[in-house]
Amino acid sequence: MGRPMLPEARTLVCPFPSTAFCELRDVSVVVRTTESGDFLPSIASAARRQSLNVEAVWMHSSDSVSDLTLSLGEDGPPVVIETTRLGPVAEVLTRLDELRTARVNILVSPAIRENCVAVQILASLGVNAAIGLHSGPVDWDACTDLAYYAFYSRTRKAAIEPFTFMAKNYRRKCVDIGEPFLDSPRRYLHLSPEGKVALTPAHLSRGGFLSETVGSISESTPTGEDVGDASHSLAHLLEFDGCSVCQGWRLCGGRFAGERAG
Numbered sequence: 001m002g003r004p005m006l007p008e009a010r011t012l013v014c015p016f017p018s019t020a021f022c023e024l025r026d027v028s029v030v031v032r033t034t035e036s037g038d039f040l041p042s043i044a045s046a047a048r049r050q051s052l053n054v055e056a057v058w059m060h061s062s063d064s065v066s067d068l069t070l071s072l073g074e075d076g077p078p079v080v081i082e083t084t085r086l087g088p089v090a091e092v093l094t095r096l097d098e099l100r101t102a103r104v105n106i107l108v109s110p111a112i113r114e115n116c117v118a119v120q121i122l123a124s125l126g127v128n129a130a131i132g133l134h135s136g137p138v139d140w141d142a143c144t145d146l147a148y149y150a151f152y153s154r155t156r157k158a159a160i161e162p163f164t165f166m167a168k169n170y171r172r173k174c175v176d177i178g179e180p181f182l183d184s185p186r187r188y189l190h191l192s193p194e195g196k197v198a199l200t201p202a203h204l205s206r207g208g209f210l211s212e213t214v215g216s217i218s219e220s221t222p223t224g225e226d227v228g229d230a231s232h233s234l235a236h237l238l239e240f241d242g243c244s245v246c247q248g249w250r251l252c253g254g255r256f257a258g259e260r261a262g
């Protein structure tokens with residue numbers, strides 16, 4: 001397959017292993033996998049063979065952080081580990097040297113209060129961590145405490161996403177907090193295992209595809225602004241529901257309006 005004409009600054013998010021991954025050449029990708037960390041060297045060597053620029057490997061793991069298997073090697077792409085829980089802190093402490101590299105980021109769900117505390121513990125120990133604040137449900141009290149720690153605490157700490165991203169990009173006209181979580185149609189396109197292309201993870205999971213193959217993507221492929229429900233914003237401007245005059249609009253864009261209405 002020839003080099004696809006990707007719209008500017010788009011990265012493909014591709015499952016591994018999959019037919020779609022084997023057919024990619026000469027593009028930037030984020031690799032999603034449910035394989036264990038032992039697979040990282042296989043991903044790196046496949047990417048070299050296919051001339052892929054791997055921006056990150058996104059591991060979905062059912063293991064706690066204390067039980068993770070990782071083969072990071074000398075140099076390789078950043079690794080985001082989406083996991084359910086931290087596990088015993090005493091055991092996590094024994095793995096700090098491995099986890100403290102700039103290339104590892106631990107991502108947990110914001111629905112559980114303990115996860116927000118876990119993220120604070122990891123960041124204070126120098127491990128990059130993230131709370132998946134791009135879609136509900138969210139424990140807002142716990143997340144608010146974490147946001148105060150991320151923005152205002154003067155203690156040394158590692159990055160806490162999405163707050164570090166928000167602080168760095170606040171001067172932008174619009175900050176899409178889905179971007180650190182691959183949920184931003186302006187930055188990412190998502191591939192099914194067969195190679196069909198979707199605009200967001202939600203479109204991918206409900207089978208709403210933009211095109212049947214990567215090869216048929218072009219500069220005219222719709223952007224987030226063209227597809228109202230993907231941009232999380234157009235509907236709130238067309239029909240007044242309070243979002244468009246909310247102080248948090250530039251960061252939220254109405255992402256949590258459904259949760260509020262519910």
Ligand code: SF4
Binds near residue numbers: 243249
């Ligand atoms: S959902 Fe709407 S009202 Fe709620 S924080 Fe987001 S923009 Fe504001």
